[in-house]
Amino acid sequence: MSVALASSSIPSSTSQGPLRVMVVDDSVVIRGMISRWIGSEPDMVVAAxxxxxxxxxxxxxxxxxxxAVLDIEMPELDGIxxxxxxxxxxKNLVIIMASTLTRRNAEISFKALSLGAADYIPKPESTREAxxxxxxxxxxxxxxxTLGGKARRVGHVAPMHAPPMHAPASPTVVPIPEHRQHVVRPAAVPAAASAPAAHGSGAGLARRAFSSQMPKVLLIGSSTGGPQALxxxxTDLGPVIDRFPVLITQHMPPTFTTILAEHLGRSSRRPAHEAVDGEPVKAGRIYLAPGGRHMKVARHGTDTVIVLDNGPPVNFCKPAVDPLFSSATEIWQGATLALILTGMGSDGMRGGKEIVAAGGSVIAQDEATSVVWGMPxxxxxxxxCSAILPLNQIAPKLVRLFAGDRS
Structure with a gap:
């Protein structure tokens, strides 16, 4: 799975000094490597x-x-x-779980998120790997x-209050890097009646009126903090899933997406699986983009089908949200409703512009409940956006919209 690298800008120093990072790993090679990387950054220092x-x-x-960068497998007391x-x-310690790529470690990483870890990262199987x-x-x-900086600004990176993620049984993997953590402020999409500001952070930002058409599909894009938010x-989206297809792209690698699909099925109590190339898109199901493939949709006769694309990363990610959003406008036009949840970068914004230009609608998670308010x-x-909402208000709003509410 290839990932393009991009340079990151260094934030200015704060009165609190550089971020203090504790590296915890039983491998002296990994500890030394990570410590060297941290030590070379002007805004962070190895605390231990x-x-x-x-x-x-x-x-x-x-x-x-x-x-704290915390390994999973260690003697005496392991990471979990x-x-x-x-x-x-x-309580305000930001913990990033690090592990080698095994099914067991992938499942433990999911459990760690539900226990309060801010994020996870896969260690390469070999540091010699090109x-x-x-x-x-x-x-x-x-x-x-990104996570350490946010914790300093707001006191801590609050874990998502999501249902516990019990480990299921299936395959595993490595998260796709989510680069460009800055909030991008591109030019707004042309015109459209603005709607009243919704609850949540983002006060003062323009809102567009919701589409006059009834939505026929729900598209969701997410990244850092996404599994818990999803x-x-x-969990409360049953009335929507029963009548309409739900397609999700979460920045995540292969085995993690397999496990995430199982968790989504358990939480929603509806069928959820990694999308399969060529399968028809039907109401009553959740389709998750598989790690390492972009998920799109296309017409095949009278059916709408899944198209999995093995092209290069988009927005430094694979799968990426923009390809799904862009392809959906050709199928559902103004009946497309997209939701952008927590995540680094700006993936989903360009595809969201296309959805709005086609007459559809976009909802974003608010800053206060996002782990990272990059994508939304x-x-x-x-x-x-037609609404910028706290996480706990999103599902009720979606249920109303798919039931015919246009406000």
Whole structure:
């Protein structure tokens, strides 16, 4: 799975000084590598380099880190056991789980998210693997900077209040890097009656009127913080799923998407699976873009079918949200309704512009409930949203819209 790398701008230093990062891994090679990377960044410093979760718990008060990069498999006390103990001692600690790519570790990473970890990152199977270390390096630094920076600004990165994610049984993997964490402020889409401001952050941003057409499909794009947000939304989305297809692109690699689809099925109590190339799109089902493939839709006779694309990354991601959004406008035009949830970067904004230009509607998650207000913030600042809502208001709003409410 190829991922394009991009340079990241360095935020200006704050009065609090550089971000303090605690590296916890039983591999001296990995600890040394990550410590060198952090040490070369002007806005972060290695606060401690430790071998076990027990050392991390015992030294937390002395080290006082802003961010912990926590391995899963370690002696004495592994990452999943250390996680709640670390958060009990310092609730605003940003914990990024790191693991090698096994099915078990992928499932543990999901469990860690429900226990309060801010994010996860896969370690390359071999640091000699061409490009693997570079991707790991870039993605890790971006996550530390973005999540650690937000925690400093707002006090902490609040975990999503989503249903517990119990480990199911199927395949695993590595998250696609989600680069360009800044909120992009592109030019707004032309005209359209503006609607009253919705509840949630984003006050003062223009709102567009919802489409006059009844929506026939729900498209969802998400990234960092997305699994928990998706779980929360689909739990109360039964009336929509029963009558309309739901297509989701979450920035995530192959085995993780398999597991996520199982969790979505359990939370929604509706059929959910990784999309299959050529399968018809039907009401009553959730289709998830498989890791490493862009998901699109196309006409095949009288049917709308899934098209999986193995092309290059879009917005540095594969799967990406924009290809799904763009292709949907050709099928459903103004009956397209898109939701952009928490995530780094601006993926979904360009596709969202196309949806609005075709007469459809876009909803974004608000800043206060987003782990990272990159993707939804880009859409909100582009002026393409008909509503900017807190996470707990999104499902009820969708149910009303698909029942005929146009306000």
């Amino acid at each position: 380099s430790l071998r076990t979760g027990l050392e991390a718990v015992n030294q937390l008060d002395r080290v006082n880190p802003d961010v 056991a250390a996680l709640p103990r670390l958060l009990a001692k310092k 490009g693997a270390a570079d991707i790991f390096h870039h993605d890790l630094i971006q996550k530390i900077r 779980m929360s939304v689909v 913030g880009a859409a909100a600042n582009a002026g393409i």
